Structure formats: structure tokens, C-alpha cells
Amino acid sequence: xxxxxxxxxxxxxxxxxxxxxxxxxxxxxxxxxxxxxxxxxxxxxxxxxxxxxxxxxxxxxxxxxxxxxxxxxxxxxxxxxxxxxxxxxxxxxxxxxxxxxxxxxxxxxxxxxxxxxxxxxxxxxxxxxxxxxxxxxxxxxxxxxxxxxxxxxxxxxxxxxxxxxxxxxxxxxxxxxxxxxxxxxxxxxxxxxxxxxxxxxxxxxxxxxxxxxxxxxxxxxxxxxxxxxxxxxxxxxxxxxxxxxxxxxxxxxxxxxxxxxxxxxxxxxxxxxxxxxxxxxxxxxxxxxxxxxxxxxxxxxxxxxxxxxxxxxxxxxxxxxxxxxxxxxxxxxxxxxxxxxxxxxxxxxxxxxxxxxxxxxxxxxxxxxxxx
Numbered sequence: 001x002x003x004x005x006x007x008x009x010x011x012x013x014x015x016x017x018x019x020x021x022x023x024x025x026x027x028x029x030x031x032x033x034x035x036x037x038x039x040x041x042x043x044x045x046x047x048x049x050x051x052x053x054x055x056x057x058x059x060x061x062x063x064x065x066x067x068x069x070x071x072x073x074x075x076x077x078x079x080x081x082x083x084x085x086x087x088x089x090x091x092x093x094x095x096x097x098x099x100x101x102x103x104x105x106x107x108x109x110x111x112x113x114x115x116x117x118x119x120x121x122x123x124x125x126x127x128x129x130x131x132x133x134x135x136x137x138x139x140x141x142x143x144x145x146x147x148x149x150x151x152x153x154x155x156x157x158x159x160x161x162x163x164x165x166x167x168x169x170x171x172x173x174x175x176x177x178x179x180x181x182x183x184x185x186x187x188x189x190x191x192x193x194x195x196x197x198x199x200x201x202x203x204x205x206x207x208x209x210x211x212x213x214x215x216x217x218x219x220x221x222x223x224x225x226x227x228x229x230x231x232x233x234x235x236x237x238x239x240x241x242x243x244x245x246x247x248x249x250x251x252x253x254x255x256x257x258x259x260x261x262x263x264x265x266x267x268x269x270x271x272x273x274x275x276x277x278x279x280x281x282x283x284x285x286x287x288x289x290x291x292x293x294x295x296x297x298x299x300x301x302x303x304x305x306x307x308x309x310x311x312x313x314x315x316x317x318x319x320x321x322x323x324x325x326x327x328x329x330x331x332x333x334x335x336x337x338x339x340x341x342x343x344x345x346x347x348x349x350x351x352x353x354x355x356x357x358x359x360x361x362x363x364x365x366x367x368x369x370x371x372x
Contacts, residue, residue, distance in 0.1 A: 192225070194265050
């Protein structure tokens, strides 16, 4: 069996495809091929997972009438013709039995060409509201798979839409909270806060977290805290040292450059403070982890706010717009939730009702059904 996955642009598009590819390789001994966009994030992530990747030349459309945007969009039209030829050549060479698109511009020419050839096709959308690519492909794909039931209303033909949930790596389910806390060396009863931000807008949010950490240190560190600072690690460390907080003088507060063991830390956490990208909300819902979500305002169509709204309206998260944030505000919201185990338990219960159990299995069976 040959299975082709096409995705790219963000981890929220790439990670689900990788999880599914592993299942097809392990269960069916399938030959797997990924198709992404020239220079996209997928060109780095997919090969690291051990899968072959080919690329097509495709770019996005800019929603502006400025001269630069118009020039860019003309180039995109040219690239669409080129990517269509490239996609057809890849399909002819690989001869897939199934083509699955999980989002990103590269999905469009590949899924469209596969559908035209009569190859079974499917698309999966991790975000609460479909992007332009998924919306367009929903008209030609055999089935549309979505992460949340509320997403079905955004498609022209809801009868084609199956609520499958979003694949989440098995690492997130391997430890209980107690096991994860023990592995992290947390021996007292204080709850654990996990906080991290993506690259878009992280500088501003990390500045707020510097103030946040100063407040918790001056309050006697009422809870454990692991923060992933990313590219702002050196600056944050310098500013915290200058303020006389954090470090060895305040054990329990840990600022890391990157959180490489995210499944472990998230399993141990009692509350997560983060953005609301597709991968993140899928993981939070899957393991029923209460959160405070601050959507990035720097993404297309404000889709992170729409993602966060799904969890907040269900009662499993607090949605806090970035424009309302400050170190003091973030600290107060997090502190109040960490002081109320009852509130957090109720949030977890709501998330459990929202999530789709065994999403990986449900998607696998849906795709196998297309082949049958």
C-alpha cells in the first residue's frame, strides 16, 4: 500500500500527518511519502521523523491591495500552475492508493490532482475554523475530518464531515500526573504551572512573564513553575538576575530555553499558560489539562482566537486576549486557578467531554474505510 500525506506551514498541520503515517507504516507496512512546500517547516521536521519528502512550489495569497501584495499574488498564480504540474508528476511516480491532506498550501495542488485522478482522498483540519485550503479541498475530497464537533458548521456539506479529533503523540498519555511529578523531582504538594509561547509575539509575552516570575518569587513561590522562554531565554535570564529573582535563590521556578520533554512536563502540570495553535489545543483537550489561553494576534484570520473559544466556551480554559495582558493580570488569573483544585477539576471534566477519545484510531479507521 502506498499512502501520500501532504501538509506544511505549521506544526499543527505537520504533527497529525506524522502520527498517522506512523500508524500506516506500523500496521500496514505501507510505503509513505510526504509532499510539502519549498522551504517550509515540513522540509526540516518530516525528514527528522524518518519519512521521505518531496516539495512543490506553492505560496499563499495576501489579503491586501498594496503593490507588494499584488505582485506577490501574481507570483502565487504562476506558482499554482507550476505546483499543479509538479503534483501530477509526483502522483504518477508514487502511485498512491490514498492521499491525505492535513493543511498547508502544499495540500491544495496535491489533493486536487489526486481527486481528479479518482484516487481516494481525505483532508483533516486541526483548527476550529477551516483555512482557505481546507475549505476549497472540502469540495473535492472524499471525506473531511475535523477535531471538534463545533467545526462541522463551517463546511458547505456537513454530511461529508466526520468528527475524529486530532492525532496526539502517544508520549502525552504514557504518564500519570503523579508519575510525571516524581520524574521531575517535585516532592511537595504545591501545584505546577507550565508556561510557554510560540515564536510569533513571544518577545512581548516573555516580557510579561518576567514581571510574572518576579511577582511569584516575591510572594514566596506559592507554586512550582516551568517556563519555556525560547529565543528570549538569555534576555529573560539577564533581567531576572538583575531583579534578584529566580535562579538558585528561588527553587521551584525554572526558566528553560526550550522544553524538550513537553509530554512529561504537561502531564505533571496542573495548569498551562500558552498560545492556542491547533497542536496545542488538541493536546490540552486530549489530556484534559486546564489552561489560560492567550491567542497570538499575528496569525492568519485570527484562527488562534477561534481555537481558544472552543475550549473556553466548553468551560475547559480561560481565554485572555493579548491586549488585556500584563504580568500582573496573568499572575492573578493563574494564581486564582492554582488556588482552586475544585475549579481545575471541573475544567478537566469539561475538556474530557469535549475531546474525542482515541482520535488516532478513529482517523485510521475512517481512512481505511475510504480504501474499502
